[in-house]
Amino acid sequence: MSEQVRTRFAPSPTGQLHIGGVRTALFSWLHARHFGGKFILRVEDTDAERSTDENTEQILASMKWLGLDWDEGPFFQSERLDLYNSYIRKLLDEGKAYWCECPPEVLEEKRGQALKDGKKPKYDGTCRNKGLGPGPGRVVRFVMPDTGVTSFNDMIKGTISMENEELDDLILLRSDGMPTYNLTVVIDDATMNITHVIRGDDHVNNTPRQVKIYEALGFELPLFAHVPMILGPDKTKLSKRHGATSVIAYQDMGYLPEALVNYLVRLSWSHGDQEIFTRDELITYFDIHNVGRSAAVFNPEKLLWLNHHYIKTGDPARLADLLTVFIRERGYPVPDAEYLRKVVIDIRERTKSLDDMLDFGGFYFHEVDPPDELKQQHFTPDLAKVFEDLIQGFGQTDLTDRAKAEEVVKTVIDQYAMKFKTIAQPMRVALTGKTVSPGLFEIISTLGKDQVLPRLQKALAFMKSQESGQ
């Protein structure tokens, strides 16, 4: 039993990698890493109609972004057609599969009729004993037993059994010559020596069928683990109509990969009351047996909270680096790394995503011109003298030293017997163009003389113009 653990993730490149998919990938990856096993990536691209290279590339990019590295692959099913065909031939030779000529339209009609009659829509076996050979428009079907029960043990859900009469003669080979999912997944998992098949809950019903294929092919069964679905707020399977669901979308919105991973891993899985996990902790604590059995509702707010957590606690230099993409996107020039690092430290407590950082801290990247309303309200003529003194004081001070900047302000307000409160907001508006911002001295120190002085001067000019205008 010292068999090495081998898990896989098998996305279909018919769309972008989505939240539900990665969570499954994450569990699978974690399971392999926990046991020091191998994680294999396999692209299931037998749906020639909808699979695209672009999707494949984006999926791989998303996996890398999240740090879900794989040890083998990516393998492409479209390159393994010969393998599948040899097994189909074997099944045909052994009488475990047969050719079928039923036209799709007829099948569809029968299905619709059965559904309407309240019966199970299942292939009626019309061609099962016709002894047909290959031909245009024909497919190969698997001979499913009509009686008996098929059951398997699921690591998450326990024993699941199904009456064989519920199963029908599924198609193994399409009329276009491409094999179908239920066949390829079995052949691949078996030949790639996958020990633990970890996949979405929506595959539970397929599993008994696949078990039959495993048996027909003489393969040993892997262990199965079906992870619960992720639902939207309306409790239906999470999909595009619930809003952003692709990994890329979250990346673009300024989410950190560690936040997404941490959020996703806590859906249907937990380790006591712990909410925050480092990657190493996840690897040591993760146990597939601790995955719950019920579906989870995706909660964007908790994801945001985690993102904020990682922004607050992450390395500012790294965050600064990640931020450059977002700065360019807004068309601002990218400041030097040290300046950016200070910006991050100034604003990280008030911004929950990288994108948010630009919304909130835009004034760090461009000149400001406060709205008239704020100017009228805060740049009152009586403050002109104070601002003059502040400008003079700042001009002679090393503003990178926050304490010194603070000293300047203290001296000035003492001189006028003012409270700091009185000039705080006017200064804030002058420096940021807004009434909400990081602490003034943080801003001053980060902005530096070059930006602080002109902004205060601009405010001062407004104060004076108000004075003379009256």
Place this chain on the structure above:
RNA sequence: GUCCCCAUCGUCUAGCCUGGCCCAGGACACCGGCCUUUCACGCCGGCGACAGGGGUUCAAAUCCCCUUGGGGACGCCA
């Protein structure tokens, strides 16, 4: 409709397997308060759940059954 699965605060969950420590703990969100140069952060407090009904037992969120509710699957998609 049929089959499969699921069921603790609005949401994610601990506890359930190995009944008593649970008149149910944590987290997000929300609401108050403190801190304070704004806003945040932080800290303190509050609101808030064992779906219902039967059993079993001295004792049930925990075990069993039924009901109800929810989800998923019924493709020449994966």
